[in-house]
Amino acid sequence: MNILVCICHVPDTTTKIKFNGTELDKNGVQFIIGPYDDYALARAVELKDASGGKLTVLNVGEADTEPTIRKALAIGADNAVRINAHPKDAYFVAEQIAAYAKDKNFDMILMGREASDYNGGQVHGMVAEMLDMPCVAPCMTLEVNGNVAKMGREIEGGKEYVECEMPFVAGCQEPIAEWKIPNMRGIMMARKKPLEVIEPTTESAPTEVVNYELPAERGNVKMIDADNLDELVRLLKEEAKVL
Amino acid sequence: MSVLVYIEADNNAVKKSSLEALTYAAKMSAGDVTALVTDKAEGLEDLGKYGVKTVLQVSDDKLSTRPVSAIASAIAAAAQKVGANAVVMSRSSTVDAAAPRVGVKLKATVASNVVALPQTDNGFVVRRGVYTGKAFADTKLEGEIKILTIAKNAIGVEETGSGAATVEAFSPEYGAKDFAVKVTDVKKQEGDILLPEADLVVSAGRGLKGPENWDMIENLAKTLGAATACSKPVSDMDWRPHHEHVGQTGIKVAPSLYIAVGISGAIQHLAGVNSSKTIVVINKDEEAPFFKSADYGVVGDAFDVVPKLQAALEKAGI
Ligand SMILES: Cc1cc2nc3c(=O)[nH]c(=O)nc-3n(C[C@H](O)[C@H](O)[C@H](O)COP(=O)(O)OP(=O)(O)OC[C@H]3O[C@@H](n4cnc5c(N)ncnc54)[C@H](O)[C@@H]3O)c2cc1C
Numbered sequence: 001m002n003i004l005v006c007i008c009h010v011p012d013t014t015t016k017i018k019f020n021g022t023e024l025d026k027n028g029v030q031f032i033i034g035p036y037d038d039y040a041l042a043r044a045v046e047l048k049d050a051s052g053g054k055l056t057v058l059n060v061g062e063a064d065t066e067p068t069i070r071k072a073l074a075i076g077a078d079n080a081v082r083i084n085a086h087p088k089d090a091y092f093v094a095e096q097i098a099a100y101a102k103d104k105n106f107d108m109i110l111m112g113r114e115a116s117d118y119n120g121g122q123v124h125g126m127v128a129e130m131l132d133m134p135c136v137a138p139c140m141t142l143e144v145n146g147n148v149a150k151m152g153r154e155i156e157g158g159k160e161y162v163e164c165e166m167p168f169v170a171g172c173q174e175p176i177a178e179w180k181i182p183n184m185r186g187i188m189m190a191r192k193k194p195l196e197v198i199e200p201t202t203e204s205a206p207t208e209v210v211n212y213e214l215p216a217e218r219g220n221v222k223m224i225d226a227d228n229l230d231e232l233v234r235l236l237k238e239e240a241k242v243l
Numbered sequence: 244m245s246v247l248v249y250i251e252a253d254n255n256a257v258k259k260s261s262l263e264a265l266t267y268a269a270k271m272s273a274g275d276v277t278a279l280v281t282d283k284a285e286g287l288e289d290l291g292k293y294g295v296k297t298v299l300q301v302s303d304d305k306l307s308t309r310p311v312s313a314i315a316s317a318i319a320a321a322a323q324k325v326g327a328n329a330v331v332m333s334r335s336s337t338v339d340a341a342a343p344r345v346g347v348k349l350k351a352t353v354a355s356n357v358v359a360l361p362q363t364d365n366g367f368v369v370r371r372g373v374y375t376g377k378a379f380a381d382t383k384l385e386g387e388i389k390i391l392t393i394a395k396n397a398i399g400v401e402e403t404g405s406g407a408a409t410v411e412a413f414s415p416e417y418g419a420k421d422f423a424v425k426v427t428d429v430k431k432q433e434g435d436i437l438l439p440e441a442d443l444v445v446s447a448g449r450g451l452k453g454p455e456n457w458d459m460i461e462n463l464a465k466t467l468g469a470a471t472a473c474s475k476p477v478s479d480m481d482w483r484p485h486h487e488h489v490g491q492t493g494i495k496v497a498p499s500l501y502i503a504v505g506i507s508g509a510i511q512h513l514a515g516v517n518s519s520k521t522i523v524v525i526n527k528d529e530e531a532p533f534f535k536s537a538d539y540g541v542v543g544d545a546f547d548v549v550p551k552l553q554a555a556l557e558k559a560g561i
Contacts (some may be wrong), residue, residue, distance in 0.1 A: 162426050
């Protein structure tokens with residue numbers, strides 16, 4: 001099986017977000033593989049371990065993302081590609097991925113359901129449309145049987161089970177696989193694995209962030225005595241007007 | 244500006260979230276709104292109340308499971324038919340998956356998770372929720388056609404029009420691979436209030452000790468007409484189904500009222516719930532971080548507080 005996993009490089013989930021104008025303030029921020037991408041990678045490693053093949057990991061990013069890419073290699077990808085560009089927006093990233101993947105005969109292209117920075121959730125669908133492939137997202141289970149992939153997809157209030165032939169694209173989320181933590185051997189091996197750097201096909205992107213803003217802080221919490229819950233009900237009715 | 248709105252219906256009724264998309268579209272377009280419906284739905288003429296002039300209705304059993312690619316083709320075809328400058332839809336499992344495909348088909352610019360009306364004095368700028376609710380990004384969109392997916396409960400529903408909409412049959416052409424993904428089974432909880440749609444949510448965490456203690460949470464939810472939700476460890480341990488898990492890696496909710504019982508308020512949990520209008524936290528630990536993000540707090544043991552809250556609600560006739 002020939003699998004491509006696309007990963008993004010995002011602030012750790014515990015990061016308090018701050019900005020310098022229209023740039024994220026990276027001071028003291030730890031970067032990680034996008035949490036949803038990590039699930040996609042973990043499932044790809046399992047599929048490769050079970051039936052052989054090749055697992056390529058791809059990131060659209062500048063040189064500072066290489067430690068994140070090396071981590072994906074340590075978890076089990078065989079080789080890596082970095083498309084040397086600032087990931088300006090979903091369309092830009094999708095275009096880079098599609099241009100790279102179009103003649104590589106991948107059986108599946110996996111990634112997270114969304115990046116935990118922009119939360120766009122668009123890249124998988126765009127890549128699929130650009131390559132005229134089916135796409136399943138958010139994909140919670142993935143089994144392969146011959147040329148057919150069976151997937152479980154989250155829908156409102158439940159789950160939908162689908163199948164399609166390879167090749168396909170999926171935007172993954174838990175519980176598709178358990179996250180894998182790189183071991184010492186994986187980390188040593190990752191240093192020697194190939195990491196190819198290629199240039200983007202274009203520089204243009206259709207969207208641009210012109211301003212960031214943080215949500216208003218919630219006002220001071222009003223504490224209510226556990227023996228006076230009539231008061232809580234009254235406040236919810238009369239003050240918050242939500243009952 | 245001509246705006247197309249993709250409408251979803253459940254049990255023959257247009258979803259509230261779709262009415263929000265219509266409200267958004269009516270406000271941004273000053274009156275030129277067409278709706279596209281591919282689900283079975285009754286009373287579509289009534290969408291006139293939300294400013295819709297024409298409803299394009301696709302009646303095709305092949306679309307009953309909302310196959311994403313085919314829905315994307317239908318939306319793109321409808322947008323072309325009406326010469327739409329924008330396509331507006333409320334976020335859902337179908338819309339989230341279809342919007343990027345529509346964007347590529349129409350060579351349009353997509354903005355997802357939009358929380359406010361566009362600013363048009365200097366280009367076309369929409370506010371999106373990013374960093375899992377920890378920030379907003381005002382985003383300028385280039386291009387002739389814009390595709391916007393609207394975050395739930397960000398806009399509200401308002402009747403902006405009058406008169407009846409005209410309902411027209413519409414038969415889009417599909418692409419060769421539009422039905423390549425076959426739905427083999429659907430497992431849905433019937434009857435309950437669906438979490439992503441809910442206006443009130445009662446949520447509980449590891450503080451509840453075990454799945455056998457959820458009766459009181461369900462009773463509270465039933466009294467309020469609320470959906471139930473949970474923290475990640477609770478669904479990881481299979482105390483509750485996965486689709487109830489809210490937060491950064493779960494469902495993001497933005498109800499009018501979110502009641503959190505026995506949940507610590509970790510940053511990843513807050514990320515999925517901090518857009519709620521009012522947050523009530525019940526926790527026995529007065530130092531629990533969730534109190535900092537709450538509007539109302541009660542320090543106490545859930546097993547004592549929840550039944551008392553239930554009684555107080557009943558006493559108030561709720
Ligand atoms: C990458 C990543 C993503 C994550 N995504 C999510 C996510 O999407 N959603 C999510 O929820 N978590 C997520 N988490 C996990 C998150 O960090 C916390 O571990 C989790 O939210 C804790 O759940 P909890 O509050 O139910 O449990 P705990 O942290 O164990 O807290 C239980 C709380 O219950 C209180 N309590 C105990 N007994 C009682 C009682 N009898 N009455 C009242 N209160 C009581 C305690 O004081 C405590 O505050 C994520 C973590 C990571 C690393």
